[in-house]
Amino acid sequence: MAGKTALIAGATGLVGNELLQFLLKEKEYEKVVALVRRPLAKNNPKLDEIIVDFDKLEDNRESFAVDDVFCCLGTTIKKAKTKEVMWKIDVDYPVAIAKLASSQGAKKFMLVSSMNADPNSPIFYSKMKGKLEEAIKKIPFESTSIFRPSLLLGNRQEFRLGERAAAAIFKKMPFLFAGPLKKYRAIEGKTVASAMYKAAQENKPGITIYPSEQIQKIGG
Numbered sequence: 623m624a625g626k627t628a629l630i631a632g633a634t635g636l637v638g639n640e641l642l643q644f645l646l647k648e649k650e651y652e653k654v655v656a657l658v659r660r661p662l663a664k665n666n667p668k669l670d671e672i673i674v675d676f677d678k679l680e681d682n683r684e685s686f687a688v689d690d691v692f693c694c695l696g697t698t699i700k701k702a703k704t705k706e707v708m709w710k711i712d713v714d715y716p717v718a719i720a721k722l723a724s725s726q727g728a729k730k731f732m733l734v735s736s737m738n739a740d741p742n743s744p745i746f747y748s749k750m751k752g753k754l755e756e757a758i759k760k761i762p763f764e765s766t767s768i769f770r771p772s773l774l775l776g777n778r779q780e781f782r783l784g785e786r787a788a789a790a791i792f793k794k795m796p797f798l799f800a801g802p803l804k805k806y807r808a809i810e811g812k813t814v815a816s817a818m819y820k821a822a823q824e825n826k827p828g829i830t831i832y833p834s835e836q837i838q839k840i841g842g
């Protein structure tokens with residue numbers, strides 16, 4: 623299908639930036655709306671960059687009238703400083719985006735969640751992602767795709783010690799993540815972005831959950 627429109631949130635992040643490249647390059651999309659809080663420094667005739675206050679997304683209600691929505695928002699507890707702020711960024715903003723997009727007639731919603739997302743988990747991060755998924759599943763779209771990647775690999779400007787250490791283990795001892803541990807294999811942000819892009823070109827009705835192994839297969 624030619625001439626679709628897309629909206630992306632989180633385009634300055636690891637997965638979001640890779641995804642933005644796909645959306646701008648591929649012919650399926652004639653317009654890509656990027657909701658950002660700081661400029662992308664990109665010049666592309668397809669790109670409609672909108673600097674927004676994520677606490678007041680409804681002020682840009684009309685921008686949500688697109689075909690496909692890609693949500694790659696998220697933060698770390700180190701950056702957010704409190705669980706409340708992290709919840710706002712990881713749950714409240716994506717849910718607000720999904721509600722506005724659904725009300726404006728968007729058909730597909732693609733969300734980056736995380737491996738081990740579980741609303742009943744005693745672990746804050748897993749519970750937060752599980753609650754996010756629960757909320758997103760209730761918002762009507764023709765198609766909702768939820769991606770649950772393992773540890774993300776890729777070039778980050780910021781230093782994340784835990785992620786770097788884990789990534790080094792994945793890279794140096796890949797044999798550890800064969801067999802039953804395969805599902806914990808780290809995954810490139812670009813692979814997640816590619817899988818999200820490809821899923822959006824399918825016409826799968828209802829809700830589809832993509833575990834990390836499947837993301838690897840589709841996007842790799």
Ligand SMILES: NC(=O)c1ccc[n+]([C@@H]2O[C@H](COP(=O)([O-])OP(=O)(O)OC[C@H]3O[C@@H](n4cnc5c(N)ncnc54)[C@H](OP(=O)(O)O)[C@@H]3O)[C@@H](O)[C@H]2O)c1
Pocket residue numbers: 631632633634635636637638659660676694695696697711712734735736737770771772773774775785811
């Ligand atoms: N890191 C991992 O290993 C891992 C594993 C599994 C799942 N995930 C999940 O995957 C998703 C994408 O991860 P990622 O590593 O690509 O994320 P990232 O690089 O940290 O990027 C996060 C995006 O969210 C935006 N954002 C953060 N705080 C914001 C705020 N207060 N208001 C508006 N936008 C805000 C950032 O914008 P700015 O550039 O303006 O800050 C950026 O575009 C996240 O939900 C993450 O939880 C991560």
